[in-house]
Amino acid sequence: MVALALQDVGAAYGRTTVLSGVTTDLLESGSVTAVIGPNAAGKSTFFKRIASLISGPGVVQLSDTDRGKKTICYMPQDTGANAVLTVYESVLLSAKQGGGWRVSDDELGSIDAILKSLRISDLAFKGLGELSGGQRQLVSLAQALVREPEVLLMDEPTSALDLHRQIDVLDFVSELAVRKGMIVLIALHDLNHALRYCQNTIVIADGVMVASGPTKSVINDGMLRDIYRVAARIETCSLGRPMVIVDRAI
Numbered sequence: 001m002v003a004l005a006l007q008d009v010g011a012a013y014g015r016t017t018v019l020s021g022v023t024t025d026l027l028e029s030g031s032v033t034a035v036i037g038p039n040a041a042g043k044s045t046f047f048k049r050i051a052s053l054i055s056g057p058g059v060v061q062l063s064d065t066d067r068g069k070k071t072i073c074y075m076p077q078d079t080g081a082n083a084v085l086t087v088y089e090s091v092l093l094s095a096k097q098g099g100g101w102r103v104s105d106d107e108l109g110s111i112d113a114i115l116k117s118l119r120i121s122d123l124a125f126k127g128l129g130e131l132s133g134g135q136r137q138l139v140s141l142a143q144a145l146v147r148e149p150e151v152l153l154m155d156e157p158t159s160a161l162d163l164h165r166q167i168d169v170l171d172f173v174s175e176l177a178v179r180k181g182m183i184v185l186i187a188l189h190d191l192n193h194a195l196r197y198c199q200n201t202i203v204i205a206d207g208v209m210v211a212s213g214p215t216k217s218v219i220n221d222g223m224l225r226d227i228y229r230v231a232a233r234i235e236t237c238s239l240g241r242p243m244v245i246v247d248r249a250i
């Protein structure tokens, strides 16, 4: 089963360093890790660096996979829209990335299954340009999943989704991580999603990793005050789940 380790990972745009010194414990197959931090902290940059879309110092070490870095898939925050393609064509195109152009029945079957799992089969023959923001986000997830990545980097995947879809998607991805043995990293602004779905959390602020470890110990009042500049409490809800309650901005 795939494993990922990061050692002293950094990244720069041109001469400007925006990320440095990210080192993690071994990320294991079947795990879901949150990447949190304020705006412009470096979360997307971190993902792009892991996916080798940008270069930088440090080591991104994958083990126990025969697909090399091709097994890492980055689902970007901003999905854009290409009005020329239909949803189905865009997912097929993603499935064929880096491979030949022969399309097997199995591949068509797996596209149908993914669209069905994400409850967007009805969008299959709509143009990408006709979709709402939330629908585009779901299509972007379908494009990522069809490539069957062993490492999936999701950049704020629920930011455009309604409450039902947010829970639906995060339930689905967490279950898929365990079933397929994927390593999933999710950049999140909703810290309650991190508490609910992610065993571990990495906190990035000002381009530096400031904390990493079990989510329930990393997300605490002090971190919320120092990193997010809010007065907040972690309280246990009636179902026994920890929840962040924000009182005010500091």
Ligand SMILES: Nc1ncnc2c1ncn2[C@@H]1O[C@H](COP(=O)(O)OP(=O)(O)OP(=O)(O)O)[C@@H](O)[C@H]1O
Pocket (backbone or CB within 6 Å): 013, 018, 037, 038, 039, 040, 041, 042, 043, 044, 045, 046, 077
């Ligand atoms: N293509 C780029 N060229 C130059 N600087 C960039 C580029 N992309 C991002 N940056 C800068 O890198 C820093 C980190 O940006 P990044 O997008 O990684 O932050 P983020 O934590 O994902 O933010 P957000 O939560 O707002 O999405 C910011 O200062 C940003 O302005």
